[in-house]
Amino acid sequence: MSRRRWVAAWAVLCAAGVAATAALNASPAPDPRPEKPVSRECAEYIADIEARLAEAKREGEDEGVLAFSRRRAGAEACDDEIRDHFDGGR
Helix, strand or coil: CHHHHHHHHHHHHHHHHHHHHHHHHHCCCCCCCCCCCCCHHHHHHHHHHHHHHHHHHHCCCCCCCCCCCCCCCCCCCCHHHHHHHHHCCC
8 A cells, every 4th residue: 555655645746746847838938127318428339349240241251350459548447347148138
């Protein structure tokens, strides 16, 4: 009789796990993070970086690393915005 109880308890736990998994898979995805406002200087700097990336891609240099030796004036506080923009919103 004890073995039947263990099998029944195991079957109930498996069914509960399957039901919970189905409920989680059916639930909608969480809302994406709202975009933070970006200052005009940072938006211009990001646009400049994207233009340089596009130019490098057109020239066939999209396999390497694109590096910038100088910062743009007024864009000193754009590190977080640049990281958020090019990180894909992780």
